[in-house]
Amino acid sequence: MKENTTLSLKAGAKKRKSVVDRKNKSDTLFSFLLQLLKISVAVLLLAISINLFLGPHDIAAGGASGIGILAESALGIDRSWVVLSLNVVVLILAALFLGKKIFFNTLIGSLLFPLALRIVPIGMLTEDRLLSVIFGSIVFAVGVAILYKIQASSGGTTIPPLIFEKYFGMNPSLGLLFTDMVIVFMSLYVFGFEEFLFAILSIGITSIVMNYIENGLKRRKAIMIISQDYTKEIRDQLTNELDRGMTVFDARGGKNDCDREMIMVVVTGQEYPLVRKIVDEIDPKSFMITYNVAEVHGLGFTYHPIQ
Template sequence: MVKQIKRVGLILISALILAASVNLFMSPHHVAAGGASGLGVIIEYALNIDRSITVLIFNVIVLVLAALFLGKEYFFNTLIGAIAFPLFLGLLPEYMVVSDRFLSIIIGSIGWAIGVSILYNIQASIGGTTIPPLILEKYFHISPSIGLLVSDAIVVCLSLYIFGVESFFFALISIAITSVVMTYLETGMNRKKAIIIVTSMEPSEFRQKMDAITVQTLVMFTVQSGEENKQDTMKLIVASDKEYPALKQAINQIDPQAFVMAYNVSEVSDLGLTYHPSDI
């Protein structure tokens, strides 16, 4: 029961954040960055129909489609958000919090990304244009990302006709900002580097020299060398971006001929690699 109450609370908070992003930052500057809310803003300005009514009608339709084609579980995961979002859109008045258009779009896009990321994290939704792509994926094997792209493109193109070229490009910028922020929220802000080292040195000698330089966890794996019937030891180290230059210099001092490869990772656990930043 406590878990369900917490989940409902997060859905309501997300719906409020999303409604605030639209009514306080995006819509006052005539920016409709895709989705049912963007469609609602366009219809309101074109036909004088309240955006909350448009979104609610659209959500009722997609809820019926979700129940018919995606099952009861997805229907109930979407129900609360699909009702709460248009409700908050109707209750929260449109007000221009930030007069600078570009700054307002940035804030609104970040807010939208935060709200959607919270919903994704608890496997919930506010309905809108997210449901039709899932139906297309299930029955026609069309990627949801393509379906979402097409639906957002239709709304953005409509905004070009209603609001003009400048608003059209601001809508594209908003979509790009939202995508970048959501990527960082989903994969983690505390990025790290995984460093792979292959040397011909004895594992014990290499570990001893590395331990004298750094406190990072060093994990070793036996790998097959390019030479026939020869095995080497691959070393794996996880470090922060700040620590990477010093580690790179240390490895070069220990073995200038070592093969070194580094790449970004967002989460590390187990196998002795759970990340604890050092003070170097």
């Protein structure tokens, strides 16, 4: 009887382990497919930006795609083959100097990007060069931001700066800027001064949009409120209206040396007008400081309690 019970327990444990293993494999496969989908969408956006907006107007705004545009114009080589060749070289460098992790993070995007350049037709959606630069740069920034978010890459000029950082201590942002500026100055020689200026504009727009996507979409407002006589009333009203947590600090006036309390609360942009309204209605003489916060982690923002 005892042996049968032991065997049953072992069989049950083995079965549970098998179920867990299958679930883990299923989760791993799902994560890989989701990552592949995100990379595919990102490189498709990059290809749309290059083939439909920037490339037709000879705007080589850095990166492997910029070299591809230059080579296609100067030598007649298809830009997708140029990008593929550069990415193969970059993958070899990543494997030799940066290790397996960066190599595998770069591998899929490096191979899919030239394929996307080949698939997306080349055409001029608008003859207005400025419009093409603006919209092309925005689309490009969204694609790169997606890759950054999932710690992937489309290869190209993103790898050499990482090598410079590892072996020479160079800031990767400076390394990338230097590499892109070399390509932009090459466009001055190949295309002319106007295309050179538009390439610089494109880099600027891409940088601004990427920064906004990375920080601006999660931007919150932190508010400091000091009321001489109505701190409790303001706290109660904010709690009732917003259901937000807040912190109360002991503060002291620098001019009159009086002790008082200061409320700190973090809210979304949509909630900010309500906070101002509440504070103004309760104590119009209150002192309030508001500043932007790039990102907030914690209850009510990155996770929510189960009701």
